[in-house]
Amino acid sequence: MRKKRVLLLSEGFGSGHTQAAYALAVGIKQLNPDIQTRVIELGKFLNPVLGPWIVSAYRKTVSKQPKLVGMMYRTNYKRSLNRFTQLALHRIFYTHTSQVIAQLKPDLIVCTHPVPNAVVGRLKRLGLNVPLYTLITDYDAHGTWTNAEVTKYLVSTPIVKRKLMAHGIPAARIEVTGIPVHPTFWTTFDRNEIQRQFDLKPMPTVLVMGGGWGLLQDNDLFEYMARYREKVxxxxxxxxxxxxxEQMASNPLFQHTNIKILGFTREVSKLMDVSDLLITKPGGMTCTEGLSKGIPMxxxxxxxxxxxxxxxxxxRNGFGEMLDSRQTIDKWLTLIQEPYATVQFRRTLMSKRNQQYNPEQCSRAVLQMMQ
Incomplete structure (x- = not known):
């Protein structure tokens, strides 16, 4: 008997969309090894020249003109992708996507980004007969996610479900599953072993993340943070x-045995386990990973x-606060030096997590469709 197949389509606009796709794929395989999964970043896969160029242009816009990104987000909040965008996608992707789907013969398609979601939606209007699940990878529901051809939406919270309903999506087509994280975030690693692996000391530890693109730009706050390097x-x-x-490594303030500067790593789960505080760009994926570890953010x-x-x-749910001043740094970098307070705070967050989040729920929702 042919094994059932799930095709997961993403895009490289930030790392979170594709991370969610891989996390869901691995979660499905752990629960049912007989399911075949395939993750594809559609633009890079189908157009290896133009796709990465578009992503690079978006990355520069996010880095240099974030207010412009915000204005575009809000202006188009209630709108699905317009006809011009759909025409452009048709020119670049639709035919090739149809060929890929015909070759892979998936029993279910899951999209973790609005672009492949729109592409597959159009193919369904043209006759493609494959269920389409859409996994929204943030804690909001922008109009570009909405698509009449989506079989079911998988969303992070009841709030996002209500926002989708405000866009006109029937409640029966929306399931609150949480955003999936890789199974490594479901378990706790040995702190002593992690410290040996990364040459870390058994002392209060802060993990600072700039996302997959490494957007660490507020040098003043990070330099002020470095003044705690003897104690943290x-x-x-x-x-x-x-x-x-390179800029941070050449800065004398960061040249200290208690400061580590890492590039791309697949060991974020371990680094969260050995840390007492996470300072991060609030991407949906990283925040959910922090939630799964019960680490204050x-x-x-x-x-x-x-x-x-x-x-x-x-x-609002007590998992973190905004870093907007030196006083906030003083407060938290002093707090994590108190072992009892640190342990108690993390226990509280783990209890909240257990009430609000089941890391397997999204994978189980997909598997239920496959039965």
Whole structure:
């Protein structure tokens, strides 16, 4: 008997969309090894020249003109992708996507980004007979996610479900599953072993993340943070941003045995386990990973739009607060030096997590469709 197949389509606009796709794929395989999964970043796969160029242009816009990104997000909040955009996607992707689907013969397609969601939706209007699930990877529901051909939406919270309903999506087509994280975030690693692996000391530790693109730009706050280096260990993850890594490595303030500057790493789960505080850009994926670990979070420089909505959700639910002053740094870097307070706070967050989040729920929702 042929094994059932799930095709997961993403895009490289930030790392979170594709991370969610891989996390869901691995979660499905762990629950049912007989299911075949395939993850594809559609633009890069189908157009290896133009796709990465578009992503690079978007990355520069996010970095240099975040207010413009926010204005575009809000202006088009209630709108699905317009006809011009759909025509452009048709020219670039539709025919090739149809060929890929015909070759892979999936029993279910899951999209973790609005672009492939629109592409597959159009193919369904043209006769494609494959169920389409759409996994929204933030704590907001922008209109570009909406598509009449979606069989079911998988969303992070009841709030996002209500927002989708306000866009006209029937409640029966929306399931609250949480955003999936890789199974490594479901377990706890041995702290001593992690410290040996990364040459870390057994002392209060802060993990600072700039997302997959390494957007660490507020040098004043990070330099002020470095003044705690005798009492607090600092781990900076700058992702693929080699320029930022070189700038920080050449700064005398960061040249200390208690400061680690890391590039891209697949060991974020371990680094969260060994850390007492996470300072991060509020991407939906990173925030959910922090939630799964029950680590307190400080959020800095949210991109106007979905990252602001992510911030609002996690702050409102007591999982973190905004990093907007030196006083906030003083407060938290002093707090984590008190072992009892640190343990108690993390226990509280783990209890909240257990009440609000089941890491397997999204995978189980997909598997239920496959039965």
């Amino acid at each position: 260990q600092l781990i900076f993850c700058v992702g693929s941003n080699e320029k930022v890594r 400080l959020f800095y420089e949210p991109i106007p739009g979905q990252e602001e909505e992510n911030c609002e959700y996690f702050i």
